[in-house]
Amino acid sequence: MGRAQQRRIVSIWFPRLASDRVLRLRASGAAAEGPFVVTLKQANAERLYCLNPAAARQGLEPGMTYADARAFCPELESCPADPAGDARFLRVLRRWATRYCPWVGLEGDDGLVLDITGAAHLFGGEAMLLVDMRRRLSRAGLSARIGLGDTRGAAWALARHGEGCASPGAPLEALAGLPVAALRLDETTVTALQRLGLRTIGALDAAARAPLARRFGPGLMLRLDQALSRQPEEITPQAEPPHYGVRMTLPEPIGLEADVMAGAARLLDRLCARLAAREAGARALCLTLRRVDQGAQHVELRLARPLRDPERILPLLARGAGEIDAGFGIDQLRLEATQVAPLPARQLSHVSTGQADRLDDLISRIGTRVGLEQIRRVLPADSHIPERAYTVAVAAYSEPGGGWASPRARPLSLFPPEPVPGTGPRPPRRFRWRRLSLEVLRATGPERIAPEWWLSDESWRSGVRDYWRVETRQGRRLWLFHTPQAPGWFVEGEFP
Known part of the structure; x- marks a missing residue:
């Protein structure tokens, strides 16, 4: 040897x-x-x-x-x-x-x-x-x-x-x-x-x-x-890296949408089984339909959450499949998960998750028309500054947040501070705001909020603010604040 x-x-x-x-x-x-x-x-x-x-x-x-x-x-x-x-x-x-x-x-x-x-x-x-x-x-x-x-x-x-x-x-x-x-x-x-x-x-x-x-x-x-x-x-x-793609070559060309969806269903079963074996879920799918003239049609689908459930994915593919041009017939179908995310197995329980699944499917359906990035949700942020107490995130790539942790109620509508006439540390009894003459019926406060020194915010550099919740006789419920270091009154929000 x-x-x-x-x-x-x-x-x-x-x-x-x-x-x-x-x-x-x-x-x-x-x-x-x-x-x-x-x-x-x-x-x-x-x-x-x-x-x-x-x-x-x-x-x-x-x-x-x-x-x-x-x-x-x-x-x-x-x-x-x-x-x-x-x-x-x-x-x-x-x-x-x-x-x-x-x-x-x-x-x-x-x-x-x-x-x-x-x-x-x-x-x-x-x-x-x-x-x-x-x-x-x-x-x-x-x-x-x-x-x-x-x-x-x-x-x-x-x-x-x-x-x-x-x-x-x-x-x-x-x-x-x-x-x-x-x-x-x-x-x-x-x-x-x-x-x-x-x-x-x-x-x-x-x-x-x-x-x-x-x-x-x-x-x-x-x-x-x-x-x-x-x-x-x-x-x-x-x-x-594992390849998540399956294909099917047909003995005879097809052209009906029902036949295409039947073929896509069989491919989905195989693809989802491969994803389940690796505890992964698809975030984006691409269905390629090859025609007999060697042309190709593509149906792309982006999902709000990783999925490997064929019964939930197949209806989402239906809209794109209905818009294809089969030409003289389709002789090959190929389905690929172009974007994959971890999806570990979950313990089954009596608590139903159907509501969350329906919301994710709704986001996916709307996202196929307007784009997933256009669907956003508001999430609470860790800040006592009113303008910084929330963030806007893409719904498909974020989880719903908890409630806002605030010691006092916050207005539903916030806008840039608008000055109103007034003197002294307490809200004025009468003032004009947006061409309205308002009379204060009840005022609750003050709530002092200091600026966050580690952030550079031009609107808060003037110092602390004393916030008041004001109910007017005319029915408007406003959020006013007073700046002690440079005396002045401003309206920043309105309660429903």
């Missing part, structure tokens, strides 16, 4: 993933020539999270406060960090890297690991494969450092501390001069090893193992052996 093929691992590190991603999205590449940073709020301070080369040449470093960075570099441009966007972009790069080999995994938040064993000859050898990687990444505007070795640890060390290649079967020759931090150790262990005079991997490998294992535990020796091919380390490729 022949000898097993030597494993070869590639590690790709993107040291400027966040800034490169943002600069790629900008319309003009001119911004990449000047200093640019991505900032992240940490410990109540905006700190530098990622820098482009121009910013690094100015002496800026990650972790520096943004205020200090602007003092060093007044022309500095910045953008807030988006870790979720960076993670999505890294997954896109992982899919791109499968062009070199099928075994590609994520390496932390800013790297990839590839098992190219048996695949390098397809690109003319390892050297040509690495050249092709660097050329394509550079053309895409991405800074990357690449390491190649027999193990994952060796490739990681070379990518982040040497950017080179280790010859097959001789990892120590390439790693001996690298610092011990290249073994993926924590900072405490690295500092302790440096104090013992063990600053490089070569010096650590030459030292006695037993005393080091007793002092630092087995983890140190494991990392060393993994890097030097003495201990195996597996690479787990990231699984491809």
Whole structure:
């Protein structure tokens, strides 16, 4: 039997993933020539999270406060960090890297690991494969450092501390001069090893193992052996996301709406069973109807809540199916869940949820005509300022909120403050408002509301307000406030 093929691992590190991603999205590449940073709020301070080369040449470093960075570099441009966007972009790069080999995994938040064993000859050898990687990444505007070795640890060390290649079967020759931090150790262990005079991997490998294992535990020796091919380390490729799509090819073309809906019902049963197996629900569906002339009709449906109930989804598809043009007939139907959200199984109980389900279905039906984003609901907000005590959210992407927590009643109608004549801390007995002469019958108050100092609101910078609930003899029930620091009376709302 022949000898097993030597494993070869590639590690790709993107040291400027966040800034490169943002600069790629900008319309003009001119911004990449000047200093640019991505900032992240940490410990109540905006700190530098990622820098482009121009910013690094100015002496800026990650972790520096943004205020200090602007003092060093007044022309500095910045953008807030988006870790979720960076993670999505890294997954896109992982899919791109499968062009070199099928075994590609994520390496932390800013790297990839590839098992190219048996695949390098397809690109003319390892050297040509690495050249092709660097050329394509550079053309895409991405800074990357690449390491190649027999193990994952060796490739990681070379990518982040040497950017080179280790010859097959001789990892120590390439790693001996690298610092011990290249073994993926924590900072405490690295500092302790440096104090013992063990600053490089070569010096650590030459030292006695037993005393080091007793002092630092087995983890140190494991990392060393993994890097030097003495201990195996597996690479787990990231699984491809599940595909939620089903199709049906018909032996004879159809054209009636009833036949289309019957086919859609069968596809829905299969699709919902696949969603249920992964405890997911569809937020958006696309039904594609292929005609015999190779044309296609699309019926799109967006749902207010994740669903996997065929009986509830099918009636919502009926409106779009009734508007299709079958032409000379439809010979294939394809149904795909284009947007999916988690939908875990729920415990059945005697409490009915039919009312909430009917409301969601109503929002979905109206949303197919006017758009889900046009249907909004008012939610309570945590603020004692009347104008800030509510938020407006898209109903399809929010849950109904609880009641407003307010010690006093609030008017149903609010409007910008309108001045009325009056003096003194109590409401005037008579005043004119909107060309009406009003006489106060009863006044309840005051309720003092102070501005929120952490928010900059021009209308509240004048100071506190004393609110009164005023009932007039003419039947109007108004909400007035008085400003003690600059005496004046204003009407801001009206009770029903």
